[in-house]
């Protein structure tokens with residue numbers, strides 16, 4: 001048995017709830033280093049963003065710089081970066097995280113493969129008092145046209161700061177992953193297909209993911225999730241990495257990034 005693989009109770013929680021939490025996986029020193037790496041990536045993205053192609057979706061500003069997408073905060077003319085995808089390309093330390101056995105071994109169990117590759121990786125920043133919320137959505141409708149195995153794209157949220165209700169922790173609807181891609185809100189907005197119709201899930205089943213920095217939350221690509229704005233004076237930064245079976249290209253670059261299995265897979 002590999003040290004970090006999912007225990008039977010964790011696997012059954014993932015199956016029934018659509019998510020499983022592992023708290024305090026990374027030490028505070030590791031999280032401090034990852035936080036610095038994240039800020040280096042933000043500085044680089046800010047520079048790249050100045051040369052990119054700007055567009056708006058439902059009034060919010062996005063910039064594409066080659067295959068990198070940078071989302072800006074929703075306030076008028078805000079220069080604050082909200083999301084960077086794919087972020088691992090911007091910093092070697094973030095790239096190395098893709099191979100961390102604490103992530104890769106559980107991911108092999110969730111994908112159902114001996115080896116996995118990266119599908120995409122995001123940095124969500126939620127700056128103090130400014131970080132906006134995410135409406136209820138599933139990730140799978142964003143990916144359905146680019147992947148033939150959308151059911152096998154599990155995510156892991158890696159918290160870089162303590163996540164609380166006040167700073168807009170992510171929330172998951174327990175059990176909402178069981179019916180595939182759900183209908184969108186259909187309100188005429190540009191992203192109407194991506195935000196989930198509230199009639200199709202039970203909001204009372206939401207679980208606020210209040211976890212310390214350095215925790216992992218593995219969650220299903222069909223899980224309905226979202227979050228409130230950051231109403232506090234402290235940041236709520238998090239990375240989200242998404243894996244798939246080995247040998248498939250990544251979402252945005254089309255390149256292959258297999259995860260290196262520790263000890264050649266023998267543990």
Ligand SMILES: O=C(O)CCC(=O)C(=O)O
Nearest residue numbers: 124134169170225226227
């Ligand atoms: O970071 C959050 O609170 C939500 C992120 C999210 O829903 C996403 O990136 O798909």
